[in-house]
Amino acid sequence: MTILQMRYFLTVCRLQNITHAAAELHLAQSTLSQAMQTIEEETGLNLFLRSGRTIRISQDGQKLAQKVTVLLREIDVFEENVREMGNRHGKVSLAVPQQQASLLIPRLLSIFQKEHPEIQLDIVESYGLEAARLVREEKTDLAVVNYDGSTLPDLHYHGITSRPVKFIAWPGHPLARKGCITLEEASQFPLVLLSEEFYVTRMLLRTFAAAHIEPNIAYFSPHLSTLYSLLRTHTAPSILFEPAVASLDGLVTIPFDMPLSLTSCIITKKNRQISKDQRLLIKFIRQQLLDDWATPSS
Known part of the structure; x- marks a missing residue:
């Protein structure tokens, strides 16, 4: 029956x-x-x-x-x-790394929340690798990261866009007027980098090692705001994912003469159901990053 x-x-x-x-x-x-x-x-x-x-x-x-x-x-x-x-899926937890936070969080809290007031967002700012771990341990539903191609087997990586990693300095720096630079040129200056919890730094260190170049690292910081301060005070240049400094004035971004980029993606846990609310959030984030990618960069 x-x-x-x-x-x-x-x-x-x-x-x-x-x-x-x-x-x-x-x-x-x-x-x-x-x-x-x-x-x-x-x-x-x-x-x-x-x-x-x-x-x-x-x-x-x-x-x-x-x-x-x-x-x-x-x-x-x-x-x-x-x-x-x-x-309960009306609450969606999201991990956002610092390099994407300045772009995404204002749009999430204003545009997305106005369009979907029924969805409660729980946003965590984290390092890229930490964001992946949070999803893996099911402490967040999804994460936005700029990853270097390395993956974990129980996570699904929804690739969106690839953006260049550039040498960041200021007008008046010896390399500021160059159209592009080599790794060797960048290594001649004391550099301030994000800590190795960030995909961009892991990728850079591997690239330098593969080229048998010893970079001059003056300081590793877990905070992007610290690097901004060091750049603004002309203390030391950095190498960062380009969108991380897109909103900052008074800085110069210089490409390398070799392909050097990270891929923005959304991470979810494999074999875990993606709710309707999560799909709405993923669609929104994807569109925001694509729109940002379509905007001409300096």
């Missing part, structure tokens, strides 16, 4: 009239009659005492109706619990 048949059966029991029950259920009378006959055949019970169009519930029918009522109540509770679980 299906759940739908159970509900049909209880309606017939309550009204004790096939015609009235069919009208309430918006069914053809023949369809409902066939459904009741099927139940009797499947259970082997005579559930109804028929007299023309009038029916009465047999003793077996009454016993079955009591059991079906209890079972449907349990099913209703189960369905309500499932709905509540679905409603």
Whole structure:
């Protein structure tokens, strides 16, 4: 007996009239009659005492109706619990690395929240590698990272755009007027870099090592704001993912003479259901990054 048949059966029991029950259920009378006959055949019970169009519930029918009522109540509770679980997906947790935070967080809190006030955002600013770990450990639903091609097997990487990694200095720096520079030229100056928790730094150190070049690293910082301060005070140049400094004035970005880039992507956990709200957020972030990529850079 299906759940739908159970509900049909209880309606017939309550009204004790096939015609009235069919009208309430918006069914053809023949369809409902066939459904009741099927139940009797499947259970082997005579559930109804028929007299023309009038029916009465047999003793077996009454016993079955009591059991079906209890079972449907349990099913209703189960369905309500499932709905509540679905409603909790109205809260979406997101990890955003510092290099994307200045671009994405203002747009998430203004544009996205205005378009979807029913979705509560829980945003964590983190390092790139930490963001991946948060998704892997299911502490956040998804993360935006600028990754270097290295992946973890239980995570899914939804690639969006690739942007260059550039030498960042200021007007008046010896390399500021060059159209592009080499790794060797960059290594001649004391550099301030993000800590190795960032994909950009991991990629840079591998690239320098592969070229057998020893960079002159003056300082590693876990905070992008510290690098901004050192750049603005002309203390030392840096090498960063280009969008990280797109909104800053008074700096010069110089490309390298070799391909050096990171890929912006959204990370989700493999084999984990992506809710409707999460899909809306992923779509929004993807579009924001694509729009940013389409904007001419300096």
